[in-house]
Amino acid sequence: MPSKQRKKPSTTPSLVFYGSAIYDFLSPFRKAQNQWAARYIVVIFAIIIRLAIGFGSYSGMGVAPMFGDFEAQRHWLEITQHLPLKDWYWYDLQYWGLDYPPLTAYHSLVLGKVGSWVHYEWFALDASRGFESEGLKSFMRFTVIISEVLIYMPAVFKFTRYNGKQIKQSPIDQTIVACAILFQPSLMIIDHGHFQYNTVMLGLTLMAIVHLLNDNYMLASIFFVLSLGFKQMALYYSPIFFFYLLGRCCDFKSSNVSFFARFNIFRLSLIAISTVLTFAVLFGPLVLFGNMANLLQSIHRIFPFQRGIFEDKVANFWCFSNIFIKYRTLFEQQQLQFISLLATLAGLLPAAIYIFFKPQKSLLPWALAVCSMSFFMFSFQVHEKTILVPLLPITLLYSTNETDIIALVAWISNIALFSLWPLLKKDGLMLQYAVLLLLPNWVMGNLSFLTPKFLPKFLTPGPSISLVSKDQKERHGLPSNWIWSLIILTSYTAVAVIHLLDFYVPPPQRYPDLWVLANVSLSFGCFGLFWLWLYYKMFTLPTTEY
């Protein structure tokens, strides 16, 4: 990384997080032999915060007759254990029919069996529809947490460890980066507040990324297919995985090699075999215990092309430009699908081609971020929650020594949380939203300028940081480039204004969604700028050895 020379003399470890609260907390454990304690402290506090978020309401709490995502997940735990496999994708589709790939169903089956063993009424077939109790809520929340602890968290630590070593970060900084990734507010509030199992899909993808970094191509493809088999949203990453793996099987550098010798056919076939086999294992039971029609039905359920170009209000290109151009009146459904496909491809192809010709490990998070962001902005049928998919590779960018990158990533993750506001407001998660707007920023040291300088000295000897000298404390959440600083400050001001309007001013009768549209427009603007910045950074990223 180019910034490393200008930062500090080489004798000191990188000090990117020196001013942050989390550094303050973890510095007593920064000795090598106490690092385990630091890691466990991060993990346990991450779980504690998730539990505390979980005390809030969930999607569709007490809203009969359809309830919300919580009921959907509970319903799948119910049907998968009571119905034979061949009925899973057919049973009463009007009431939260299963519309995720089979691994979700298997996951639900296991959890459902455990849950029924604890308390039968929670998942009794049909009788349990809309069942709500404290016990059930605790159990469901617990399943999300345990899935995350087993799948997502180890992957995060593996990634930060590997990447941290490559960019020569001190162990304490690696732990802090892991903490920053784990305290991604949008993911926390959607999984543990709204209720979903996104961390399973994201964790499997992250596992695949870690295996790519370790050159385990087969394992990487297996994990990625598992991720796809859990939620089809992992498709947003697939072009990069495909072209990266393909690029790894081709050799463009060495000269004097014959055309065929440039291709590592053996590696390619191994990757292909492992991919196909994993797919077969995942989807096989659907055919084995049912028939071909069952498989087709599952695919039909997974890719609902009959739905609209976007759902509710989402901060992507279509929803934003729909304010001015009413697509649904101008075009047919088929045409819209085609246009959005073209736009998505145009958005992601530069990144895909670039990673094909330059399959470099340090490029992976950038390319994945660009690609999934393109999908989010231009593809068909996007939910607001889908922002979590691009957010995973974006938050991985925290693993860097450049404070500018950290500042921008922190900014976009705030904006992402803001873009979820209408959804969270509907769920009744306002309090959790407010806390999560502050907590990760403050943990990362973006709010260190808020330390109480106005209080008398005897109350606060020295501002926030216990062990750090004054000049190293000043790290605000802003990059060094003033244009970016201006953009960020403007967007934050706009966020504040929109919130104030939303809170105090009822929208005009003619436009009941006015504040939501303002939210969408602002978020889309920020996402667009960030997407361009990602492209710019990716193309200018220096060639590194790993």
Added chain:
Amino acid sequence: MSSTGSSSSHSPSKARKRTNKQLKSALKKPTNSSIPTESDKPSSRTFSLWNIWVASTLLKTLLFPTYHSTDLEVHRNWLAITSTLPISKWYIENTSIWTLDYPPLFAYFEWLLTWFIPGDVVQDGILQIVKEGQGTYGLKTIVFLRITVIISEILLFVVMQWFVNIQAGVRRKTFAFIVASSVVLSPGLLIVDHIHFQYNGMLFGLMMLMIVFVQLDQSYWLALTFSVLLCFKHINLYLAPAVFVYLLRRECLDWESLKTGRVSRAVRWVNLFKLGAIVVVVFGLSFAPFIYHGVIPNVISRLFPFSRGLTHAYWAPNVWAIYSFNDKVLTSVLKVSHINKLASKFLIYIPSVENIVERLANGANNGTKGLVQDVQFTILPDITPRVCFLLTLFYDILSVVPLIVQPNFKRFVGALTLNAYASFLFGWHVHEKAIMLIIFPFTFLVNERRILKCFMVLVGAGYVSLFPLLPGQNLLKWLYTFIWFIIYFVSFMEVSKTHADSFSVRVFLFDRVALIYLIGLIPMVLMVFFMDVFKEKFEVLQKFEFVGLMIYSVYCATGVISSWVGLSWLYFFDDSIWEEEK
């Protein structure tokens, strides 16, 4: 912070050992160049609780919507009483059974809070005087009350920060910072104040302020703070012996003239008068309106209700928990007629089987089965309030004797801790929440390894014994307590001194046993949890519905009592720990 303390304390001794200078410099070089240490910039070290406050406040905010006990309604009712009724009616009003039963200053505090209630919270129904359980208040009221807890707790943070600031030298500051952070982050406060709902944080702030004043050698301020604290919550009366003796010895007795036999000159009457005046003025001012309205008898009867039983519904982990448990065991053993006959041959008084059955039918010793006004034991002699009082007083007097000889900071805090212990272990109708009254002063003493062991056993048992207060929130309370325990175990280990004689360290209090005990808390908690979860599934478990609570109190009582024995031993028989540090 902890690591710096230990490295600075160990390095001189290590340096002395290394006589070979060359070796020393050769060893030093690479370590110095690779990692910068804090000692390079000593001026930069500041110890601030600011970050901790922000972090814990954010966590506490997330806890707003979770479970709260009836204590929330109690305090809501008090808000309603103090805001709507004239002051003369405060201690007479009894529409709800949650009557005002704290001393006047707390009532004034509630009254002060009513100034800040926003209009829509009043609309929400926060100020209704209704029968218990019939209030129609909603989330807004809860949020308002929870915020008042968080704000009033700032006092504790400020006092602890002050305690850190007055320490001289990095080593002492490091230790003080660990003490301060462990107190403000205490799982007890999180469970009792921010989930269960009470205002302990503020009250403990006052108590810590007393300790700060002792450290600063400000006896009059100590007297003032203690009187104020008493007028906030009279349970602190249990601490009076230590405070009283300390003030008497420190300010009012002339030790030298007493030694030389001139008893007439031994009492400094002026100081005694001043201290007395402070106490009288504080009490007078706080009780004045009630004296004026002539309702003092009502106030007193509210403050000291004698109609409660020996143990609470859930036995607090004290001596009486073990006592009740033994009674239960003896009952079930002696119900077997053969054993009964056999035993009656050797022992003087054994009730017959019929007698036991009859007593059981009358509802003797069913302590953990719900609220009981008066506990009767089946086999063992019954306990009267007088017995409790005498036992407490006996250990109180015992614990202040060394304070007379050596009236310094450590002895004072030690006596305070032992007073709290005595009241907790032998008191009448003790609440498990009172365990924090022991833990908080105890924290100030933990700079020695052997004390650390007693402390860890106490906090392990004490905080775990608070778990049954909450019906759910299991994983949160477990994990928070667990990680708190690990963090402060590691931190205190690094800053506490080892005793010179390493053999005695090993033998003392059987450290291995203590470790096994602490680890045993985990399966104990899990077992009781699973018994509770599966009680609807397996009917066998329903018969043991109250066994879980009994396991909790007996297991925790063992820990609390053994930590008390350990501390008492050190307090009475090891003088080296209690000398003032230079």
